[in-house]
Amino acid sequence: MPKNGISPTRKEDYPEWYQQVVRAGELAESSPVRGCMVIKPHGFAIWEAMQKILDGMFKATGHKNAYFPLFIPLSYLEQEAKHVEGFAKECAVVTHHRLELDEDGRLVPKGKLEEPLVVRPTSETIIGSMYAKWIQSWRDLPVLINQWANVVRWEMRPRVFLRTAEFLWQEGHTAHATEEEAIEETLQMLDIYATFAEQDLAIPVWKGPKPSSERFPGAVETYSIEAMMQDGKALQAGTSHFLGQNFAKAQNIKFTDKTSQEAFCWTTSWGVSTRLIGGLIMTHADDDGLVLPPRIAPEQIILLPIYRSDEDQNAVLNCCHKLKEQLENSQWRDESIRATIDDRDIRGGDKVWQHIKQGVPLRVEIGPRDLAAGTVSIARRDEPPKQKLTMTLEDFPKNAANLLESVQTNMLKKAVDFRENNSSTLNKKDEVSEFFDSKQDTSGFAYVHVADDPAVAEALDPLKVTVRCAPMDWDEEPGKCLYTGKSVLRRSVISRSY
């Protein structure tokens, strides 16, 4: 048995540790197509768990799902000038619609398209073109639609889950009659993302507007949730954009208001992606592999029968099945508990380590001795592998929900503490330089007064640091920008980032 489940450890080589956690957790791997990943069943089950919760939150706030084309005509991208600059760079371009075998048996593209098509990097333009047709009157508003889809952005330096050419995401696109309503929607979705991150993924986030230099191309305001990874870098884990009337004007999304006046709609868009799985890993995984918060663990409890004789096997398996049934009849956070029995005929050590590496929140071993004593031995994934808890067979199912709640809460607390320990409130330029100089590899968050000004980005550039967002939940604390001297109302988070 290795000293650690994962080699190298986080300290030894953080980027390589990340790759090894993904591999050992059987989450994903790279594919023969450059920059595209294969999401393996365990990784995809985590994504499905995320989808289920988010989809419920979207629908509870009045959104409906729909599906729009994968392809976008070039001319659509040309309509919104800023959007083109930001997005029309690294895209997959379809130029032909046929393949023919040549005399050497090689396939050759044929049937050149009159207008090339871009594989959607995001769908504002194609969805907007439909909204322009659908929306006529104030009675048609608001339009509140979400799409679960794949998107493609050609990446020169792909990294599984964090930056891949193709990834899965959801993109919400809404249209409103008034500016206020659209801003309210933008902030509502930002809140949903923050709640989901903290309550379900146990990832604490700062949420707030990004500086204009970091805005979504074409947006009036971009809000993000920013999480600290275990190397101290920030991960932008979700964004919500107030698009003003920019896209509506470019695409002619108009409506007749109650006074019979024609007006442009106010639109928003917002999204999270499979990048969240990368954030989950880098927030919670340890040197033994993945650690999953119970809320999105495909299996919350794994029951591990241990036996040698046939007689023991029967008794132990019976007990496991009974426990499984009791657990599945119990509820935690309004859902049935998810318990699985692993009775595969493989070495016990390998089996246990597989579940450790896959991050299962609770492992329960049941052998003949436990049966005799009427107990089970429980290991929490958020505690060291050898640390066990003993409970009676009667008590365990009754306490399973509490245990899951405790793991979930403890994971959030650990992540909050980690962020706290790696953040500093700084008031001088020198302090900022020092903070990031001394943390070349590990980084961290600095909370500082900075203005929304290009001069700030310029000043931070040599430190390889950017302004992440200005957290809205923080109390107002007026001060002067460290780099421009301008007055600002609140501190911002500055950090290295993914």
Place this chain on the structure above:
Amino acid sequence: MPKNGISPTRKEDYPEWYQQVVRAGELAESSPVRGCMVIKPHGFAIWEAMQKILDGMFKATGHKNAYFPLFIPLSYLEQEAKHVEGFAKECAVVTHHRLELDEDGRLVPKGKLEEPLVVRPTSETIIGSMYAKWIQSWRDLPVLINQWANVVRWEMRPRVFLRTAEFLWQEGHTAHATEEEAIEETLQMLDIYATFAEQDLAIPVWKGPKPSSERFPGAVETYSIEAMMQDGKALQAGTSHFLGQNFAKAQNIKFTDKTSQEAFCWTTSWGVSTRLIGGLIMTHADDDGLVLPPRIAPEQIILLPIYRSDEDQNAVLNCCHKLKEQLENSQWRDESIRATIDDRDIRGGDKVWQHIKQGVPLRVEIGPRDLAAGTVSIARRDEPPKQKLTMTLEDFPKNAANLLESVQTNMLKKAVDFRENNSSTLNKKDEVSEFFDSKQDTSGFAYVHVADDPAVAEALDPLKVTVRCAPMDWDEEPGKCLYTGKSVLRRSVISRSY
């Protein structure tokens, strides 16, 4: 109020009726991208309902979901010769990975790829290449994976839901140690499709092997479910393929068996798509629009409050909310009943017709008179719009499950009767010619003895008829092929088709 909800009627112009049902039901519409559809919220909610049931059936039989790349390198398609012939024809081909603005502000494709990429028309090759890496030993088998994804097949004559360039589907891909096991899997999935079609979609299907001329490119055997549409044509509504070792050999998917011998795997693939929505429409919709079987209706019961005065409004809405709660606390087929209140401020007639056109199974009107009488007025979508049923406010929630069951059962029965009335068991070539001659527009199924022989396809071609499948559930009934004289064990279904 129009005589019918849909114009033209089925009799007047069937293809146009279909388009109008899709439009009036707010299911989908064509997009600016040739051949690609936009699936609107109501259409997508139906797809989600289908996905939920199918996904549960797949998981209950041991399958897991995963996700594989959208793009396939050309060289992968070249590996399996027959597959190339069948599939490499009309595909979207990505040749560039960048766009640049030229001096006229037009976007131009740049960054030519060394090897073009095909947008997946189906994923056997890319998934097989991963299986070749994942599978080493018999212990790794079976691999039972499904993917929900978009695929693209360039279509010259697109038709919404039935034949679109991009469509949504699921594709299962499994690998097994033995031929028997792979055949068993192929047939299990065919059974799941047939059960789903009949029990959930209320679409009766014939399931069985297709003739070799109609096989999936590269398959050893293709099984399908075939449904009769209301114009008498067949719709292939799902397929399950036994791929033998063809793909395994082309892609080197090998394993070491229990005796340490190396062997090729036996693989299968199976899929259904958004085409099912087309099948649903053409099986059940009538001249008033969509008719949804309750099992996949996003809203099973729509509650329609009717009032004029504020006082009535309060009483009526209170009653609706109480009913909704009672309904949602009731179960039908192990799920909570889905009930919605429509209290939008629009004309009552328009409102009712919208729900008729969208196919909601039960419409319940509640006005002051009903309140006074303590009753509700119920309209079933599978009966004429004016036909109403009165029940007491107490009885209705208690009987809602029975009503839904009755609608579901009645819809299946109607469809079975329709198929029966438009099918004939024929024993002579002349009878076949006559049957299809007299049904130039409406078609129908003929049940005949035909061999799996190219001569049959040739003989049927002038009639624009093909062999759909040889239903496996039918009793053996040996006979001679009408066209080749060869002995065959069972009759086949021959028909015109989509």
